[in-house]
Amino acid sequence: MATRVVLKTYVKSGFAELSNFSIDHVPAPSRDQLKSGEALIRPLYLSVDPHQRGRMGGQSTYVGGYKTGEPITNYLVARVAASASSAVHEGDLVYHGEGKWQTEYIVKASDLTKLPDQEGINPRDYLGVLGVTSFTAFYGFQVRGCPKAGETILVTSAAGGVGQIVVQLAKIHGLYVIGVAGSDEKVEYVKQIGADKAFNYKTCGDYATAIKKAAPEGVDMYFDNVGGPFLDAVLLNLKNGARIIGCGITSQKNVTSANEQYGLKNLFYLISKEATLVGINVSGHFNSPIHDEFVSQISNLYREGKVKFKIAELDGIEKAPQALLDLYDGTNFGKSIVKV
Numbered sequence: 001m002a003t004r005v006v007l008k009t010y011v012k013s014g015f016a017e018l019s020n021f022s023i024d025h026v027p028a029p030s031r032d033q034l035k036s037g038e039a040l041i042r043p044l045y046l047s048v049d050p051h052q053r054g055r056m057g058g059q060s061t062y063v064g065g066y067k068t069g070e071p072i073t074n075y076l077v078a079r080v081a082a083s084a085s086s087a088v089h090e091g092d093l094v095y096h097g098e099g100k101w102q103t104e105y106i107v108k109a110s111d112l113t114k115l116p117d118q119e120g121i122n123p124r125d126y127l128g129v130l131g132v133t134s135f136t137a138f139y140g141f142q143v144r145g146c147p148k149a150g151e152t153i154l155v156t157s158a159a160g161g162v163g164q165i166v167v168q169l170a171k172i173h174g175l176y177v178i179g180v181a182g183s184d185e186k187v188e189y190v191k192q193i194g195a196d197k198a199f200n201y202k203t204c205g206d207y208a209t210a211i212k213k214a215a216p217e218g219v220d221m222y223f224d225n226v227g228g229p230f231l232d233a234v235l236l237n238l239k240n241g242a243r244i245i246g247c248g249i250t251s252q253k254n255v256t257s258a259n260e261q262y263g264l265k266n267l268f269y270l271i272s273k274e275a276t277l278v279g280i281n282v283s284g285h286f287n288s289p290i291h292d293e294f295v296s297q298i299s300n301l302y303r304e305g306k307v308k309f310k311i312a313e314l315d316g317i318e319k320a321p322q323a324l325l326d327l328y329d330g331t332n333f334g335k336s337i338v339k340v
């Protein structure tokens with residue numbers, strides 16, 4: 001039998017719960033069922049990402065919403081167990097962007113990307129340091145952020161999948177880095193990977209005052225993973241010509257109604273500081289030279305030990321729902337990945 005994680009009930013508002021998922025078993029597919037062009041794959045590692053919460057309401061985020069009674073899907077890496085396609089072969093390591101949270105399943109081989117088995121690179125690294133969150137950091141910071149040495153950058157969720165890479169790239173580019181995270185342990189980690197200053201937003205008191213204390217002259221770049229009141233407080237602390245990279249709104253994902261969405265009050269400072277707010281969406285940039293550049297730069301930095309990457313790994317596909325819930329109280333410490 002194959003084990004899978006299924007969406008049991010939609011979550012239209014508020015926090016998701018374990019009871020919104022079910023773990024069930026279906027007959028394991030066999031190689032005899034393969035049609036031409038298909039492959040049978042066994043996932044090794046599942047990526048767990050904040051955007052999945054939106055999809056649990058049935059609505060599209062970057063991609064379509066989930067449907068009740070069907071397996072949860074997201075990026076994963078897998079081994080090919082059998083193939084009826086010349087594109088992939090038994091034993092190949094592959095990436096599936098809309099992979100099922102199911103221990104084995106049949107898929108069109110054209111939906112898979114072959115990955116190299118490389119020395120010094122664990123298969124899970126393709127969801128971690130070489131995965132979507134790192135690419136988001138690279139694209140947002142390096143391409144859209146136009147960093148200059150000596151500038152000051154502020155990063156939220158600085159110990160998370162995206163944030164930890166932004167912190168390290170910013171240091172490598174010679175910026176003064178301020179990281180923000182939700183526990184003292186995470187704050188320590190953010191300093192260890194190079195942040196010049198870091199603080200815990202859950203204990204710092206008034207956000208605007210804490211930002212002013214960390215960056216008395218203001219910030220040149222804000223890499224925003226959380227949106228909401230923290231973004232509003234940053235607007236009060238911008239330098240002239242500042243750039244805000246709008247990457248995520250984690251603080252607003254579990255609100256119970258549209259009325260509860262935080263409304264920004266300080267947008268005037270975009271005008272008075274001639275600042276720019278740029279939204280980023282990496283999904284359209286994977287088949288681009290920017291992605292090739294990312295893979296080349298980050299794998300070299302990682303191999304040379306110049307970039308570290310912390311993973312929050314849970315063991316067993318049945319833990320995947322908990323891993324998703326953990327993103328919303330900050331229990332995950334590092335990029336969330338489930339080992340199947």
Ligand SMILES: NC(=O)c1ccc[n+]([C@@H]2O[C@H](COP(=O)([O-])OP(=O)(O)OC[C@H]3O[C@@H](n4cnc5c(N)ncnc54)[C@H](OP(=O)(O)O)[C@@H]3O)[C@@H](O)[C@H]2O)c1
Nearest residue numbers: 050136157160161162181182248249250251280281282330
């Ligand atoms: N635009 C794109 O193309 C793109 C692509 C990938 C990811 N993203 C976005 O990037 C952001 C980071 O993603 P990630 O995968 O790296 O996740 P992550 O940072 O590893 O995990 C989410 C973190 O959010 C923080 N958090 C949870 N609830 C919060 C709240 N109410 N207020 C403030 N912070 C809260 C927690 O960290 P603390 O303990 O520090 O609070 C938690 O660990 C997400 O918003 C995601 O949607 C965007």
